[in-house]
Amino acid sequence: MLKRTLTLLGIVIVLAITALFSSYGFGWRAQSVTDVTKVETITLKKTLIQGSPWFLQINFSGEIQGTAEISLMYGPDEPYRTEKLSGPVNFKWGNDWYSDTADIRYEPKSVTGGKLRLEYRFTDPGVFTLDSLLSEASRCARPNTRKNASRKPTIATNRPAQSREGDPAKPKTRLVQNLEAGKKQTLVTFGTSLTAVGAWVDQLRAVLDQQFPGQATVINGAQGGANSDWGREKLDEKVLTHKPDTVLIEFSVNDAVAKRKTSVDHARGNLENMIDRVLAANPDCEIILQVMNPPVGHTKTERPDIAAYDKMYRDVAAARGFRLIDHGSAWQELLKSDPRTFLLCSPDTIHPLRSGSLKVSTPVVVAELGLAPGDPSASTEAHCDKYIRHLMDKGQDRTVSRTEFDAFWIEQFKLNDTDSNGNITAAELHSPELHAALDANRDGNLDQPEYVAFFAPLFENNAPETSSPTKR
Ligand SMILES: [Ca+2]
């Protein structure tokens, strides 16, 4: 009994210390360049008790006699950002960063002496991850899911295991043919936030690693908010520089944003330009076009003609003889058969969370490429979940309070209530099925309390999650 009490006391003290430090800047670490006259790569690491990071702060101080460069590296030869050093050093970097480690490369140009110190901290989102909440919420919604699943078991993840050949009616992608031949391959994904924070990219990387260990390099060159004008401008830097064997391209979802006034013809011109330049750099490069998951609610309202932009991608793929990965039909099917799960997988109405990628996007991509299903859940990356959580945390204290949580969904409600009359119609939501599923009292109106209440279990289910360490 005494032993148990002491153990419990120990846990309480550890938790108290952890809580104290996490509120007062826990996680800062320091490192110095060993010899400023020599090239050095320093690997920064998060502390052991931290969760997955989403932000990296680095403070540089010291003095360089001569000139040198310091870079935060994205890949072995790919600087993410670089700063020239000369004389007194005193500056800070802050970046979105979603990896447990970060490589800093120090390169002296003409240095005779000095010193350079780095203080750094990976910021993690704390114990709350939206993804874990959403798995909980899906469990709550399961009776509904089961009923629908037995009626229509056609969501990609429910398909029987496929052979490595994928759909036998389609020839294998060159990517898979080359991997099977034992060749190393570089795949670059290019597009919008649906790729940039799409967990499907990391999950695809995991599946490739499982089936062809060490052979495939997956580089995510996409950018949140980007449209094809950005793609055309950044193609060299984000794609061609990696000398890819396969490129996946999607920009239709942002070209379709009406207020950006990118016409279908203009978007097509950009796409054709990118394709021509990829093929000019390497005629053997395999280009695969993508049509992504369909937006609903206000994100669809902002894109009234998205069907025309998506069709343009299908037309270009057909005209050029390219493979097209179409996420649309699997997502549409989920929206019709199980609208509640659809919204839980993509709660801001456009960005699939990790759970959404696992359920729909990744199985579609993996099957279209001609890979076996594998285990995409081996990737625990959840950039989009963290991003939404970051948006919720208005006070930026790394915890989401109930007030912040509810305020986020109230804001989402208002965005979807296009005419601000306090009621979202099926037309405003662009889905009668989703509207019916959220209209809890079935009076034909979807009001703010109903909308916010739908998401409430995501917060309430977090309670046992946060207190679980004390139970051990
Ligand atoms: Ca907060």
Ligand SMILES: [Ca+2]
């Ligand atoms: Ca309305």
Ligand SMILES: [Ca+2]
């Ligand atoms: Ca109602």
